[in-house]
Every structure is written in structure tokens, then in C-alpha cells.
Amino acid sequence: MLKLDAVGRQFGSLWAVRDVSFIVEPSEIVGIIGPNGAGKSTLFNLIAGAVVPTAGMIRFLDRTIDYGKPYQVARRGLARTFQIPKPFKQLTVRENVMLSALRRHHTPRQANAVAMATMEFIRIIELAEASVASLTVGQLKKLELARALATEPVLLLLDEVMAGLTPPEIKEMMTVIGALPKRGITVVWVEHVMMAIMNVAERIVVMHQGQIIAQGTPADVSKNPTVIGAYLGEKYAYAAR
Amino acid sequence: MGAGRIAGAEGIQAISFSVAPRRGAVSIIEIVVLASCIVAAVVVSNRYAVDIMIRTFLWAGLALAWNIAGGYAGLISFGHAAFFGIGAYTSTILLLKYGVPPWFGMLAGALIAGCAGALLTKVCARLRGPFFILSTLAAGEVVRIAALNWRTLTGGSEGLEIPPVPSVVDMVFKSQWPYVTIMVAYMLAMFALSAWIEQTRYGYYLFATRDDEDGASAIGINPSHTRIAAMAVSAGTTAIGGTLFAQYFLYLDPTHVISPDISFQFALICAVGGLGTASGPVFGALIIVPLSELLRGLLSQSTSGLHLVIYGIIVIIVILYFPSGVSGAISRAASKLSLAAGFAARVQAKKM
Numbered sequence: 006m007l008k009l010d011a012v013g014r015q016f017g018s019l020w021a022v023r024d025v026s027f028i029v030e031p032s033e034i035v036g037i038i039g040p041n042g043a044g045k046s047t048l049f050n051l052i053a054g055a056v057v058p059t060a061g062m063i064r065f066l067d068r069t070i071d072y073g074k075p076y077q078v079a080r081r082g083l084a085r086t087f088q089i090p091k092p093f094k095q096l097t098v099r100e101n102v103m104l105s106a107l108r109r110h111h112t113p114r115q116a117n118a119v120a121m122a123t124m125e126f127i128r129i130i131e132l133a134e135a136s137v138a139s140l141t142v143g144q145l146k147k148l149e150l151a152r153a154l155a156t157e158p159v160l161l162l163l164d165e166v167m168a169g170l171t172p173p174e175i176k177e178m179m180t181v182i183g184a185l186p187k188r189g190i191t192v193v194w195v196e197h198v199m200m201a202i203m204n205v206a207e208r209i210v211v212m213h214q215g216q217i218i219a220q221g222t223p224a225d226v227s228k229n230p231t232v233i234g235a236y237l238g239e240k241y242a243y244a245a246r
Numbered sequence: 247m248g249a250g251r252i253a254g255a256e257g258i259q260a261i262s263f264s265v266a267p268r269r270g271a272v273s274i275i276e277i278v279v280l281a282s283c284i285v286a287a288v289v290v291s292n293r294y295a296v297d298i299m300i301r302t303f304l305w306a307g308l309a310l311a312w313n314i315a316g317g318y319a320g321l322i323s324f325g326h327a328a329f330f331g332i333g334a335y336t337s338t339i340l341l342l343k344y345g346v347p348p349w350f351g352m353l354a355g356a357l358i359a360g361c362a363g364a365l366l367t368k369v370c371a372r373l374r375g376p377f378f379i380l381s382t383l384a385a386g387e388v389v390r391i392a393a394l395n396w397r398t399l400t401g402g403s404e405g406l407e408i409p410p411v412p413s414v415v416d417m418v419f420k421s422q423w424p425y426v427t428i429m430v431a432y433m434l435a436m437f438a439l440s441a442w443i444e445q446t447r448y449g450y451y452l453f454a455t456r457d458d459e460d461g462a463s464a465i466g467i468n469p470s471h472t473r474i475a476a477m478a479v480s481a482g483t484t485a486i487g488g489t490l491f492a493q494y495f496l497y498l499d500p501t502h503v504i505s506p507d508i509s510f511q512f513a514l515i516c517a518v519g520g521l522g523t524a525s526g527p528v529f530g531a532l533i534i535v536p537l538s539e540l541l542r543g544l545l546s547q548s549t550s551g552l553h554l555v556i557y558g559i560i561v562i563i564v565i566l567y568f569p570s571g572v573s574g575a576i577s578r579a580a581s582k583l584s585l586a587a588g589f590a591a592r593v594q595a596k597k598m
Contacts, residue, residue: 055463075463076462076464076469079463079464079465079466085464087460087461091458092457093453093454093458093461094457094458095453095456095457095522100453104453104454107447108465108467111447112447113446113447152465153464156465156466
């Protein structure tokens with residue numbers, strides 16, 4: 006599905022991401038965790054084609070991605086959410102979701118059907134005709150996910166979809182994300198809300214200072230002393246036990 | 247590619263109607279306004295009034311053309327006078343030097359202006375907001391200065407004159423009614439094009455690129471292609487208006503035709519009427535053009551410049567109190583009315 010081979014990106018003299026290699030298999034949920042500034046967002050932008058790597062190679066569906074052309078990567082079936090939601094502000098919620106479906110379904114009417122189904126799935130159907138300006142943070146995050154899903158992707162990159170959500174909203178979102186592999190969608194997910202990602206993701210990649218310091222199941226990773234030292238902290242190790 | 251063909255066949259959709267202007271629907275108010283324009287064009291015979299109508303319809307069409315880039319794609323341009331001038335000069339030069347009828351010269355002008363618009367957007371691809379606006383302003387000035395100095399082609403500041411010899415082939419008429427007809431047709435065609443854009447996926451791509459570029463490319467839209475296409479169509483259709491202008495006034499000079507004032511006027515009409523809607527530019531032109539003409543007619547003799555002061559004040563008031571333009575104000579009023587009507591109906595039902 007997705008293969009990163011010694012990928013690196015340098016900003017000035019700083020390597021934001023360095024020598025990162027991992028493979029994502031179809032229908033997997035892979036979580037990426039790490040402290041702020043670990044290079045998670047840069048890694049995301051690299052995979053999505055928004056940032057051009059300085060070193061290494063990224064292959065998606067057995068083909069090297071078009072670096073620097075996020076729209077080409079998106080057309081091949083990769084969708085993403087943004088950490089700060091990027092809705093189309095002058096359109097309604099329905100139009101926002103419908104737009105995502107327009108590349109595959111050429112008329113607004115056909116795309117609308119996909120939008121309706123997606124909003125039903127994410128449970129924002131009652132907001133369909135609302136303007137984006139009236140949404141809460143939680144609703145915006147759901148809209149962001151709906152917009153990504155309406156492109157009917159094979160690989161979905163989630164960037165901190167839980168940030169700013171209330172505990173009930175987090176529960177709801179966990180159910181939605183957990184159900185994605187059954188719909189044939191592979192997920193790569195960056196998250197700070199450990200409760201959510203440790204429970205839903207099947208495999209965790211831990212990043213620190215631009216590099217991968219550990220990989221494995223949530224249980225393995227949470228016991229790893231390097232990870233605890235760099236990110237989770239002693240308390241988490243205690244809680245995980 | 248079967249799916250693609252099916253999609254194409256279903257591309258022709260049933261037109262949906264609404265009372266107030268709404269995106270993706272033809273509204274009753276718009277139909278009424280446009281129909282009264284046509285009726286007025288047929289009924290009114292006063293020469294001065296018809297002249298104002300001709301200008302109004304021409305400006306409505308031009309503002310609609312500007313709106314494709316400025317309203318739908320968010321490419322606010324203060325350089326559209328350049329495209330307007332390219333249209334006017336191309337058809338006029340072809341007519342005067344090579345005897346090409348403006349009916350064809352118009353298309354040549356549209357093509358050249360379209361390419362110029364595409365080129366400008368390509369060159370300024372990295373500029374956003376005020377920087378893009380300034381670069382369009384500069385581009386407009388470059389074209390104006392080029393036209394002033396390329397005397398062999400444009401006649402420089404002396405301008406070009408189209409001989410006032412009536413001829414259908416040369417698009418020169420003695421009476422006013424052919425001009426009214428042409429301008430109404432231009433306005434209606436531009437309105438139809440705008441309404442069509444709003445209902446297609448290309449229109450939605452424009453909205454997406456305008457509202458959030460990163461968000462647009464994340465769902466597979468190529469923002470730079472979208473922008474270039476919008477500007478090319480906008481520039482090309484503006485150029486057609488330029489040809490019509492030249493054929494009506496029969497005189498062109500760079501200072502008046504390629505002036506930034508013309509560009510500002512396009513933007514102003516759209517801002518007053520409602521940016522990014524098909525009805526906005528029409529409403530804007532119906533208010534702004536007769537207003538400025540009447541004020542000039544009434545006040546220019548008493549105190550010079552007074553008509554501009556009053557005109558400016560009226561424009562400021564409209565922009566202050568109707569931030570989404572007249573079109574937006576009508577939509578809001580209509581939704582309030584329908585809410586009130588619904589409330590009244592519920593009250594009635596309770597009483598029963």
C-alpha cells in the first residue's frame with residue numbers, strides 16, 4: 006500500500022524527518038505518535054505530496070508518488086485531513102463534502118449522493134445545510150473527516166482528528182475510525198490522544214527528533230523504555246501495566 | 247470508460263428554481279429583473295434613456311465576466327481594463343487595417359485576451375491576496391503604456407476611430423435598437439454562462455480553490471490549472487465586451503479604454519451587487535451605471551466633481567450596509583420573509 010524508504014526532509018540545516026522507513030499494509034490502522042516537533046506533520050506532508058523529500062523514496066500503490074503535487078497523489082486514492090481544518094468557508098457542509106466526491110462523480114447531483122451517505126456515516130447529516138462558520142470544533146473535525154472520506158480513498162491520513170473533541174465525541178470518532186478497514190480503507194494516523202490511538206491502531210510508529218525510535222503493537226510500544234523516556238513518561242508506563 | 251459516458255449524459259440536469267437568488271438555482275427575482283431589462287429595451291424610445299440602458303447592459307455583461315475570476319475564483323483583478331482594451335483594439339485594428347468584420351474580430355480579441363489572462367495568472371502563480379491584485383494593476387498599466395507608445399498599431403494617444411458608416415457586417419448601426427439588442431444578448435449570455443458555471447463541478451472547483459487552496463489540492467483539484475482557466479475565461483469574455491464598447495462608441499484611446507478606472511468599475515459593480523453570484527453583477531450594474539450617468543447629467547453643470555462625491559458616498563453606504571451586496575441582501579430578506587411566513591402559518595394553525 007504505502008512504502009517509505011529512508012525518507013528525509015531538511016529545512017535549512019535541520020532534518021525535520023530523517024531516514025524514516027516503514028511499510029503500511031492494506032486495511033491496516035497505523036498510528037504515529039511522538040512529542041511535538043518530532044516531525045510527524047512533516048512526514049504527513051511528505052506522504053501527501055505537499056512537501057518534497059530531500060532524500061529517500063515514497064511509494065504508494067507500487068508507484069513513486071508525484072512529489073510536490075498533492076492533487077496528483079489525491080487522485081490516486083490518498084486522502085488526508087488537516088490538523089487545522091481547512092473547509093471551504095463560503096459553502097455549506099453538504100457542498101463541502103460533495104466537492105470531495107466531484108472528481109469521481111462528475112455531476113454535483115451524483116456527488117451529492119456520495120456526500121449524503123458519507124455525512125450519514127460520520128453522523129453530521131443534520132448539519133448538511135449549515136454554514137461552515139456556525140460549526141463547533143468537534144463538528145469541524147468531523148466535517149474534515151467526511152471531506153476526506155467522500156473522495157473514496159484507499160489510504161487515509163488522519164492528522165490529530167481528536168484534538169479539541171469532547172470525550173463523547175472522541176468515543177464516537179474512535180468507532181468511525183475503527184470501522185474504516187472494513188470499508189477497504191487503510192489508515193495512517195497521527196494522534197496525541199493516547200487513549201484513542203492505543204485502543205484503535207493495530208501498529209504504532211514512534212517518532213522522536215525526526216527519526217523512528219520504535220515500532221510495534223500498542224502494548225509493546227507502551228512498555229518500550231526508549232518510548233517512555235522520550236514521550237509517554239513514567240506515569241504512562243505505570244498506567245499501562 | 248462507460249462510467250464517464252453515463253456521467254456525461256446525466257450532466258444535463260433539471261433546472262431548479264427558487265424565489266431569491268441562490269447558488270445552483272435560477273431564481274424568480276433574477277428572471278423578473280432580466281425580463282424587465284428586455285421589456286425596457288423594447289418599450290423605451292427616449293434616446294438618452296436608451297443610451298443609459300445600452301451602457302448598463304454592457305457593464306452588466308462586463309461585470310459578470312470580471313466576476314468569473316474575481317468572484318468565483320477569488321482572483322481579484324484590477325487589471326481587467328487590459329483585457330477590455332485588448333478586445334476593443336484587436337477587433338478595431340482588424341477592422342480598420344484588414345477589413346475583418348468585428349463579429350470575427352471579437353473572437354480573435356477574446357482568444358488573445360484569454361491567452362494574456364492565462365499567462366498573467368501563470369506568471370503570478372505564487373502571489374496571493376494584495377500581491378496578486380497589485381500585479382494585475384501593474385499588468386494593466388503595462389498594456390496601457392504599450393498601447394500609448396505603439397503608435398503604428400494603436401494610433402497612440404490620438405486613438406482609433408471607426409468610420410460611422412452604418413453596416414451590419416461592420417457592426418455599425420445608425421439607430422440604437424441593434425445596440426440595445428446586442429448588449430442585452432451579451433448580458434444574457436454572460437448571465438447564462440455564470441449560472442451554468444455555478445451548477446457544474448468546474449464552478450465548485452473554483453469555489454474550493456478560492457476558499458482554501460491546500461484543502462482543494464488535498465481532494466485532487468489542481469489549483470493552478472483552475473485559476474488559469476478561470477482567468478482565461480474571464481479575460482476572454484471581458485474582451486468581447488471591449489469589442490462591443492468599441493463598436494458602440496466608435497472611438498478608442500488608451501487613456502480611457504485601458505485605464506485603471508475601468509478595472510475598478512468592474513470590481514465596484516460586483517462588490518455592490520454581490521461578489522461570486524450570477525445575479526450580483528447584474529444588480530450592481532443596474533444600480534451603479536444609471537446612478538453615475540444620472541448624477542453626471544444632473545450635477546455636472548452646477549459644481550464640477552460634485553456628482554463624483556455623491557456617487558462615492560452612495561457606493562460607501564451600499565458597501566457598509568450590504569457587505570454581501572444587493573444580491574445577498576435580497577437573499578437574506580427572502581429567507582427572513584419565509585421564516586416569518588412559516589411562523590405566521592404555525593400561529594394560524596394553533597388558533598384553529
